[in-house]
Amino acid sequence: MKRKIKILYVSAEVAPYAQVGGLSEVGRSFPEALMAAGGFEVVRVMPLYQSVNCSLKYVADYSVPMDQGYETCVLKKDPDAKEVPTYFISNDRYFRRDRIYAYEDDGLRFFFFCRAVVQMLQSISFHPDIVHVNDWHTGMLPLLLKKEFPGIKSVYTIHNIAYQGFIPAAFLEGYLSEAEKLRLGHPEWLNFMKAGIIYADLITTVSPGYAKELGMEEHSHGMGALLEERGDKIAGILNGIDMEHYNPQSDKLIPYPYDAGHPELKKKNRTHLRGLYGLPDKDIPLMAMVTRLDQAKGIDILLKAISYSRLSTYQLIILGSGNPYYHGILSGVTATYGKNIVADFCYSEALARQVYAAADIYLMPSLFEPCGLGQMYAMRYGAVPVVNPVGGLRDTVIPPGQGRDRANGFHMECWSGQALAKEMERAVTAYHSPEWRKYIRNGMRMDFSWQNSVLEYRKYYRELLGRT
Numbered sequence: 001m002k003r004k005i006k007i008l009y010v011s012a013e014v015a016p017y018a019q020v021g022g023l024s025e026v027g028r029s030f031p032e033a034l035m036a037a038g039g040f041e042v043v044r045v046m047p048l049y050q051s052v053n054c055s056l057k058y059v060a061d062y063s064v065p066m067d068q069g070y071e072t073c074v075l076k077k078d079p080d081a082k083e084v085p086t087y088f089i090s091n092d093r094y095f096r097r098d099r100i101y102a103y104e105d106d107g108l109r110f111f112f113f114c115r116a117v118v119q120m121l122q123s124i125s126f127h128p129d130i131v132h133v134n135d136w137h138t139g140m141l142p143l144l145l146k147k148e149f150p151g152i153k154s155v156y157t158i159h160n161i162a163y164q165g166f167i168p169a170a171f172l173e174g175y176l177s178e179a180e181k182l183r184l185g186h187p188e189w190l191n192f193m194k195a196g197i198i199y200a201d202l203i204t205t206v207s208p209g210y211a212k213e214l215g216m217e218e219h220s221h222g223m224g225a226l227l228e229e230r231g232d233k234i235a236g237i238l239n240g241i242d243m244e245h246y247n248p249q250s251d252k253l254i255p256y257p258y259d260a261g262h263p264e265l266k267k268k269n270r271t272h273l274r275g276l277y278g279l280p281d282k283d284i285p286l287m288a289m290v291t292r293l294d295q296a297k298g299i300d301i302l303l304k305a306i307s308y309s310r311l312s313t314y315q316l317i318i319l320g321s322g323n324p325y326y327h328g329i330l331s332g333v334t335a336t337y338g339k340n341i342v343a344d345f346c347y348s349e350a351l352a353r354q355v356y357a358a359a360d361i362y363l364m365p366s367l368f369e370p371c372g373l374g375q376m377y378a379m380r381y382g383a384v385p386v387v388n389p390v391g392g393l394r395d396t397v398i399p400p401g402q403g404r405d406r407a408n409g410f411h412m413e414c415w416s417g418q419a420l421a422k423e424m425e426r427a428v429t430a431y432h433s434p435e436w437r438k439y440i441r442n443g444m445r446m447d448f449s450w451q452n453s454v455l456e457y458r459k460y461y462r463e464l465l466g467r468t
């Protein structure tokens with residue numbers, strides 16, 4: 001029997017321990033999918049945030065060099081994580097805080113995390129062939145590994161190039177030549193994203209569409225030249241979703257389970273959710289968004305689209321939290337259009353799934369979207385997506401007229417309030433047509449499982465290790 005490939009998977013977020021965005025869903029489901037596929041032994045590590053709510057077992061403690069001194073890392077493990085053994089890097093100064101991100105010293109916090117992960121390799125009996133890291137928070141790891149464990153290969157997955165992370169050069173004193181420092185951003189602060197791009201043995205991103213976009217100046221957020229140097233080494237592999245976890249037929253969090261053969265049962269879920277939010281139960285479509293309230297998610301153009309659209313023809317539920325500016329504006333909007341529009345800033349996974357199950361139309365007018373998971377969850381639950389076709393949205397949503405009879409959603413013509421209003425109206429018209437059932441069915445039958453992506457990753461991992 002062939003020896004299993006050993007992978008240490010490193011992420012700042014892993015659901016359900018810590019969840020801010022889609023990174024956490026991938027942190028949960030991708031390592032599990034690798035284990036289920038066979039041929040891999042995967043161990044996972046993340047920071048121990050204050051909000052992690054489970055009892056952990058002490059494993060070891062050790063000192064981690066930081067700047068001129070040392071910080072202590074206490075390594076812990078979740079004794080109940082059976083599928084994928086999961087370790088936690090704990091340090092009160094850096095991670096015992098109210099939030100997960102958005103501190104002035106985020107660079108220092110995640111540099112500590114990277115260093116502590118490298119040191120951890122001496123404290124556990126698991127010796128990885130590959131360390132697979134994700135997004136800027138872990139971008140310094142490929143560099144540290146090259147210097148300290150040159151025999152271990154590193155894979156760097158970019159989930160969002162817009163966030164990059166910085167530390168002063170003093171933190172890498174003794175590690176880098178002047179030329180290397182300059183490439184990382186010196187005399188300004190050193191850039192985590194650059195380190196990941198330069199030092200990783202393989203770079204991947206979360207959809208083929210985003211991989212192409214990263215090659216364009218307007219999407220690369222200043223990383224264009226470095227990415228170009230790597231050229232064909234960037235693999236765009238579409239994220240999967242956990243099709244069992246997100247399954248309308250067996251989902252215990254929704255009141256009325258249903259399957260692709262009986263999408264009309266969805267209507268019961270819609271009536272239930274309308275009741276919950278005080279929306280009248282009429283034969284007009286329910287639109288929904290489950291989202292971080294962030295400019296890049298298209299909230300501003302949504303507000304414009306609402307003002308251009310005929311409000312009596314649809315209802316809208318927005319579920320999510322984020323920028324307080326949008327909380328304020330959306331509260332104003334719902335005060336004005338309370339019979340049609342609801343905004344709920346109390347996110348929960350149960351509510352999110354009830355929204356997917358209830359929605360007829362799902363809006364995703366993102367400015368950019370490396371992969372996007374919401375549109376996949378929506379289709380799995382029979383909600384028809386209206387999207388700005390960028391990144392993974394273009395790869396997953398098929399508009400009418402493209403691909404015979406495979407249409408499962410609508411594409412905006414450009415990123416504007418007017419273009420969104422136009423597609424919303426098109427979707428409302430389609431909702432009242434016989435075609436609608438087909439759109440729902442096509443979406444529900446899409447295979448968004450991890451299976452294909454795991455095969456692609458397997459190919460790349462094996463190549464890296466020189467295995468055929």
Ligand code: GLC
Pocket residue numbers: 021022023026159160206239369370371372373
């Ligand atoms: C980031 C991206 C999102 C992607 C997710 C998981 O949150 O913005 O598009 O789906 O990571 O890869």
